[in-house]
Amino acid sequence: MMNANARAVFGPEGPFKLTTIERRDLKPHDVLIEIKYAGICHSDIHTARGDWGPVQYPLVPGHEIAGIVAQVGSEVTKYTVGDRVGVGCMVDSCGECESCRRGEEQYCLNGHTGTYAAMDRYGQYTQGGYSTHIVVTEDFVVRIPDGIDLDAAAPLLCAGITTYSPLRHWGAAPGKKIAVVGLGGLGHMAVKLAHAMGAEVTVVSQTLKKKEDGLKLGADHYYATNDPETFKKLAGTFDLIVNTVSAKIDLNAYLSMLAVDGTLVNVGAPPEALPVQVFSLIPHRRSFAGSAIGGIRETQEMLDFCAEHHITPEIEVISANRIDEAWERVLASDVRYRFVIDISTMANE
Numbered sequence: 001m002m003n004a005n006a007r008a009v010f011g012p013e014g015p016f017k018l019t020t021i022e023r024r025d026l027k028p029h030d031v032l033i034e035i036k037y038a039g040i041c042h043s044d045i046h047t048a049r050g051d052w053g054p055v056q057y058p059l060v061p062g063h064e065i066a067g068i069v070a071q072v073g074s075e076v077t078k079y080t081v082g083d084r085v086g087v088g089c090m091v092d093s094c095g096e097c098e099s100c101r102r103g104e105e106q107y108c109l110n111g112h113t114g115t116y117a118a119m120d121r122y123g124q125y126t127q128g129g130y131s132t133h134i135v136v137t138e139d140f141v142v143r144i145p146d147g148i149d150l151d152a153a154a155p156l157l158c159a160g161i162t163t164y165s166p167l168r169h170w171g172a173a174p175g176k177k178i179a180v181v182g183l184g185g186l187g188h189m190a191v192k193l194a195h196a197m198g199a200e201v202t203v204v205s206q207t208l209k210k211k212e213d214g215l216k217l218g219a220d221h222y223y224a225t226n227d228p229e230t231f232k233k234l235a236g237t238f239d240l241i242v243n244t245v246s247a248k249i250d251l252n253a254y255l256s257m258l259a260v261d262g263t264l265v266n267v268g269a270p271p272e273a274l275p276v277q278v279f280s281l282i283p284h285r286r287s288f289a290g291s292a293i294g295g296i297r298e299t300q301e302m303l304d305f306c307a308e309h310h311i312t313p314e315i316e317v318i319s320a321n322r323i324d325e326a327w328e329r330v331l332a333s334d335v336r337y338r339f340v341i342d343i344s345t346m347a348n349e
Contacts, residue, residue, distance in 0.1 A: 001022045001023065001024060001025060002022070002023050002025070002032075002133065003020050003021070003022060003023075004020070004021050004022075004023050004131045004132045004133040004134070005018065005019075005020060005131065005132045005346045005347050006018075006019055006020065006021045006060045006127065006130055006131035006132070006346070007019070007060065007130045007131070007320050007323055007346065008021070008057075008058035008059060008060045008127075008130070009048050009057065009058065009059050009061075010057050010058045011057055012048065012049045012050045012055070013049075014048070014324055014327075015324045016130075016323045016324055018320075018346075018347065019058060019060075021060060021127050021131060023133055023134060023135045024122060024124065024135050026071060026072070026073040026135060027073055027137070028073045028074045028075035028076070029073050029075055029076055029137050029138050029139070030072075030073040030076070030135050030136065030137055030138070031069055031071075031072050031073070031076060031079055031085070031135070031136055031137070031138050031141050032069070032070045032071040032072070032133060032134075032135050033065070033067040033068065033069060033070065033085060033087065033133065033134050033135075033136065033141070034067050034068050034069075034070040034132065034133055035065055035066070035067040035129055035131060035132055035133060035134060035343045036066055036067045036068060036150045036151075036342075036343055036344070037065075037066045037067070037150050037151045037153075037154040037317075037340050037341065037342060037343060038062040038064060038065055038066075038128075038129035038130055038131075038154055038340070038341045038343060039062075039064030039129075039154040039155040039157070039158065039159070039315075039338055039339065039340050039341075040062075040064075040323070040326055040327070040330065040338070040339040040340070040341065041061075041063065041064055041155075041158050041159065041185070042184075042185065042246050042268075042330060043063070043089075043158070043269070044061035044062060044063075044128075044327075045327055045330060045331065046246070046269070046271065047059070047061060047116070047117050048061055051271040052269070052271065055117055056117070056125055059116065059117060059127070060116060060127035060128050060129075060130050060131055061116050061117075061128045061129075061130055062115070062116060062128035062129030062130040062131070062341075063087070063088055063089040063090075063114070063115040063116060063128055063129060063157065063158055064088070064129065064154040064155050064156075064157045064158045064159070064340075065086055065087040065088070065115070065128075065129035065134060065154065065157060066084075066085075066086045066144060066150040066151070066153040066154040066157070067084075067085060067086075067134075067150070067343075068082060068083070068084060068085070069081050069082060069083040069085055070133070072138075073138075076138045077138070078138045078139075078141070079138055079141060079143075083143065084143070084144040084146070084150065084153075085141050085142065085143055085144060086141070086142050086143075086144050086153055086154070086156070086157045086303070087115060087129065087134060087136050087140065087141060087142075087157065088115070088142070088157035088158055088161060088293060088299055089106075089114060089115055089157070089158055089293045090105060090106060090112040090113060090114055090115060090140060090293070091113050091114070091115050091120070091126060091136045091137070091140050092112065092113035092120060092121060092137060092140060093105040093108035093110070093111075093112040093113065094108055094109070094110040094111075095139075096110075097109035097110055102295075103295045103296070103297040103298070104294075104295045104298075105140075105295045105296060106292045106293045106294060106295055107292065113126060114126060115128045115129065116128030116129075129343075130320070130323065130341060130346075131343075131346070132343055132346050139296065140296060142157070142296060142299050142300045142303060143300065143303070144303060145303055145304060145306075145307035146307075147307040147310070148303065148306060148307050148312060149312070151315060151317055151340050151342070152312035152313060152315055152340075153303070153312075154315075154340050155185065155189070155313040155315065155338040155340065156189075156302065156303060156306060156312075156313065157299070158293065159185050159186050159189045159313060159338060160189050160193075160302055160303075160306065160313065161293050161294040161298065161299045161302050162186055162189075162267050162291075162292075162293050162294075163186055163187075163189045163190035163193055163242065163244070163267060164189075164193050164294060164298070164302040164305070165291055165292075165293060165294035165298055165302075166240075166242055166265045166267060166289075166291040167190065167193055167194055167197060167199075167240075167242070168298070169291065170239075170240045170263055170265065171239075171240075172193075172194050172197040172198075172199045172240065173197055173198055173199060174198035174199070175198075175199075176199045176200070176239045176240065177199070177200045177202070177237060177238050177239050177240075177259070178194045178199045178200065178201055178202070178238060178239065178240045178241070178242065179201075179202045179203070179204050179234075179237075179238045179240070179241040179242070179257060180194065180201065180202070180203050180204070180219070180241075180242050180244060181204050181205075181241060181242065181243040181244060181245055181249070181254065182204075182205060182243070182244040182245040182268065183203050183205050183210045183213065183214050183217075183337075184244060184245070184333060184335075184337060185313075185330075185335070185337050185338045186244035186267060186268065187203070187205075187242075187244040187245075187337075188213075188217055188313065188314060188336075188337040189313055189337075190242050190244060191203060191214060191217045191218050191219050192217055192218050192311050193305075193306075193311065194218070194242075195217070195218030195219070196218070196305070196309040196311055200220050200221075201218060201219045201220050201221075202219060202220065202221040202222070202223065202234070202237075202238070203219045203221070203222045203223070204223050204224075204225060204230070204234070204241075204254075204257075205222070205223075205224060205225065206224065206225055206226055207224050207226055208222065208224045210222075210336075213336065217314075225253075231253050231256060231257065234257045235256050235257060236256075236257070236258070236259050236260075236284070237257055237258075237259060238257050238258055238259060238262055239258075239259055239261075239262050239263075240262065240263055240264075240265065241254060241257060241258060241262070241263070241264040241265070242265055242267060243264060243265065243266045243267065243268055244267055244268045245268045245270075246268040246269055246270050247268075247270050248270050248272050248274060249274070251264070251274050251275070251276050251280070251288065252275075252276065252277050252280040255276070255280040255281065255286055255288065256280065258284065258286045259284070260284045260285055260286075261284075261285050261286070261287075262284070262286050262287070263286070263287040263288075263289050264286070264287070264288050264289070265289040265290065265291050266288075266289070266290045266291070267290075267291055276288055313337060313338045314336055314337040314338065315337075315338050315339070315340045316335060316336070316338070316339055316340070317339075317340050317341075317342050318339055318340070318341055318342065319341075319342055319345035320341055320342070320343065320345045320346045320347075321345070323341065326339040326341075
């Protein structure tokens with residue numbers, strides 16, 4: 001075992017405290033990563049506060065991890081010391097089910113192992129990237145292209161792949177009309193990616209206060225839902241709507257904006273139920289779907305796509321002693337658009 005400095009919460013109300021956690025000794029296929037940057041995801045907050053179920057404390061969140069390989073196991077073939085690498089939302093899966101064999105480990109039929117708040121195959125409770133080091137099997141590590149700085153790379157490991165995967169799956173391309181609901185950490189990445197894929201992109205947000213940002217990021221159109229005319233004007237318009245918000249919305253109103261055979265896919269995950277009327281779906285053969293992250297192969301594809309198209313998230317880098325403040329700002333939608341923790345500050349009080 002090796003010790004790593006970390007920031008952990010010891011209960012649902014926090015605050016974060018500096019602590020020491022143990023990382024396992026390297027197995028033959030393991031990689032030890034010195035973490036340089038870790039993104040802050042809304043999922044970290046939901047999990048830590050028990051919104052998605054009971055949690056074992058202390059908890060070290062963080063599944064947007066970018067760093068450098070510090071050591072490799074005896075049988076590692078994919079990485080060497082010094083490589084620039086990342087770890088996203090999962091660190092293992094069964095590797096044997098149909099989903100895993102298809103390269104979609106995120107849908108492992110036996111349940112993938114989350115980067116934090118999960119029990120791994122060794123009987124240890126996983127702890128995430130708000131820490132100085134992590135040990136991960138090489139099959140769940142991705143390579144960060146040289147064209148992407150490590151601080152900007154971190155949010156791609158969740159926000160990037162969470163939006164890239166449904167855009168690819170539902171065929172974002174020239175000639176497709178795509179709406180992005182919400183312009184936050186996920187939404188701003190969805191806009192950049194859909195634009196790079198050649199789709200016509202519309203942002204649908206509560207107000208127009210981020211309209212200038214949205215258009216700069218690549219949106220062709222921007223509408224506010226606090227204007228009742230918006231839903232009438234956009235009725236039957238979109239091939240795909242990507243809902244990125246983690247709050248309750250009137251899904252039936254948004255479904256009305258889909259064209260025939262259109263799909264509304266949820267990537268935001270509010271803790272409460274979202275009622276759907278079947279007659280929002282039946283008359284135009286519309287679909288309501290969900291999408292998780294991507295598999296490891298698709299995550300690498302996303303990173304390479306971002307490097308090729310010079311796509312990076314808009315970030316604000318913070319020191320580790322400002323995590324509590326950052327979480328409150330995330331909840332207040334006061335970030336444009338993703339916080340990233342500089343892990344070199346981890347031990348600073």
